[in-house]
Amino acid sequence: MSPVEKHLPFPYSYADWKQRAKQAIDREAFTYVASGAGSEQTMKANEEAFNRWRLLPQVLTDVTHRDMSVSLWGQAMATPFLLAPIGMQGIVHPDGELASARAAKALGVPFIASTVSTFTLEQIASELGASPHWFQLYWSNDMDVTKSLVQRAEAAGYSAIVITVDTALLGWRERDLSTGYSPLKLGMGSANFFHDPVFREKLTKPPEVDRKAALEHLLNIVFHPGLTWGDLASLREITPLPILLKGVLHPDDASLALDCGVDGLIVSNHGGRQLDGAVAALDALQPVCDIVQNRIPVLFDSGVRRGPDVIKAIAMGADAVLLGRPYIYGLAAGGEAGVRHVLQHLISDIDVSLALTGKRTIRELNRSVIVKSNAHDTGPVSQPDVS
Ligand SMILES: Cc1cc2nc3c(=O)[nH]c(=O)nc-3n(C[C@H](O)[C@H](O)[C@H](O)COP(=O)(O)O)c2cc1C
Numbered sequence: 062m063s064p065v066e067k068h069l070p071f072p073y074s075y076a077d078w079k080q081r082a083k084q085a086i087d088r089e090a091f092t093y094v095a096s097g098a099g100s101e102q103t104m105k106a107n108e109e110a111f112n113r114w115r116l117l118p119q120v121l122t123d124v125t126h127r128d129m130s131v132s133l134w135g136q137a138m139a140t141p142f143l144l145a146p147i148g149m150q151g152i153v154h155p156d157g158e159l160a161s162a163r164a165a166k167a168l169g170v171p172f173i174a175s176t177v178s179t180f181t182l183e184q185i186a187s188e189l190g191a192s193p194h195w196f197q198l199y200w201s202n203d204m205d206v207t208k209s210l211v212q213r214a215e216a217a218g219y220s221a222i223v224i225t226v227d228t229a230l231l232g233w234r235e236r237d238l239s240t241g242y243s244p245l246k247l248g249m250g251s252a253n254f255f256h257d258p259v260f261r262e263k264l265t266k267p268p269e270v271d272r273k274a275a276l277e278h279l280l281n282i283v284f285h286p287g288l289t290w291g292d293l294a295s296l297r298e299i300t301p302l303p304i305l306l307k308g309v310l311h312p313d314d315a316s317l318a319l320d321c322g323v324d325g326l327i328v329s330n331h332g333g334r335q336l337d338g339a340v341a342a343l344d345a346l347q348p349v350c351d352i353v354q355n356r357i358p359v360l361f362d363s364g365v366r367r368g369p370d371v372i373k374a375i376a377m378g379a380d381a382v383l384l385g386r387p388y389i390y391g392l393a394a395g396g397e398a399g400v401r402h403v404l405q406h407l408i409s410d411i412d413v414s415l416a417l418t419g420k421r422t423i424r425e426l427n428r429s430v431i432v433k434s435n436a437h438d439t440g441p442v443s444q445p446d447v448s
């Protein structure tokens with residue numbers, strides 16, 4: 062970043078934040094965040110899908126007093142969006158998740174900590190204090206480690222467990238394969254494991270003595286391609302916390318999830334980073350909501366960039382959404398202050414968009430405020446490609 066850019070005010074548009082992030086950090090780290098799987102069709106489709114739907118506002122409804130709060134299982138949330146679990150944030154800023162968590166707390170935005178965070182879940186929780194926070198679990202193929210992570214999360218005050226189910230294996234990310242950059246292999250996501258007493262017991266030497274062997278063990282256990290619906294019951298026995306599944310797209314999976322008694326779903330394709338060619342997440346949302354019929358909360362992520370995107374996803378049936386890459390670009394460009402600006406802008410944009418849709422509360426949003434646009438009317442998503 063040039064000295065001049067350093068003193069520029071923070072930007073507003075997603076494209077400008079992305080550009081600022083690109084200038085601020087190493088090329089490999091930026092590429093890791095920005096890239097998707099394969100041809101990146103699905104990643105692009107996520108944003109394009111929002112452009113195929115338009116809001117149909119109503120006027121003269123008195124929107125003087127507005128409220129964007131939502132409530133999930135009786136847990137109140139100040140905003141209709143949470144910060145998505147994003148691992149290894151230390152690759153874009155030295156303060157990583159601690160900076161994001163401080164910004165989230167300052168604005169009352171719930172934070173979802175990743176299993177593969179740069180700082181431990183306890184360190185992140187202590188930044189958050191009483192501000193709402195959930196823990197995202199990569200269900201390890203070592204059940205003792207999985208159990209230990211969940212128990213630690215509960216002890217640290219996390220109020221829900223998000224099991225990510227779209228990562229049986231890591232996606233085929235061609236741009237990362239080309240640069241050869243793998244922050245997981247470098248140990249950027251090892252804090253929760255290296256700190257874990259159960260994980261440590263299974264090593265012949267502690268990570269401080271033999272880091273290479275500890276990392277190798279981590280890579281062997283972090284994913285669990287053998288996981289099935291039948292395994293979910295065993296987690297239910299471990300924790301009384303609400304359990305959400307993140308990465309559900311198929312309506313049949315929504316039915317299976319209901320049968321298994323999960324407490325919430327997150328419709329997501331992992332920001333197009335897992336299965337290239339998968340449907341745009343937004344196109345999967347309504348079919349899932351139609352199956353769920355409000356029996357459990359349905360959340361949504363992948364492609365949320367602006368206030369109207371939040372309004373559209375909620376109008377389609379989501380109870381709340383998760384914000385992903387936008388806040389990471391804020392973190393890369395400006396640390397805690399960068400994230401705070403991104404969140405503040407999104408909050409203001411949601412507020413304005415809600416009012417201009419003719420609604421006062423998130424609860425009033427429904428399918429009557431969205432229409433599918435004509436195909437010829439869509440055009441490209443207006444974002445310069447800075448990747
Ligand atoms: C750099 C990066 C790291 C991620 N790490 C995780 C993770 O550790 N756990 C997880 O469940 N999802 C992870 N995700 C996926 C996000 O939670 C979310 O689904 C995705 O960012 C949504 O897409 P969007 O950012 O394009 O809106 C990651 C995404 C990115 C960009």
Ligand SMILES: O=C(O)C(=O)c1ccccc1
Pocket residue numbers: 148177228231245250331334
């Ligand atoms: O980068 C990701 O998308 C991600 O979710 C992840 C999770 C674990 C290890 C490496 C990457």
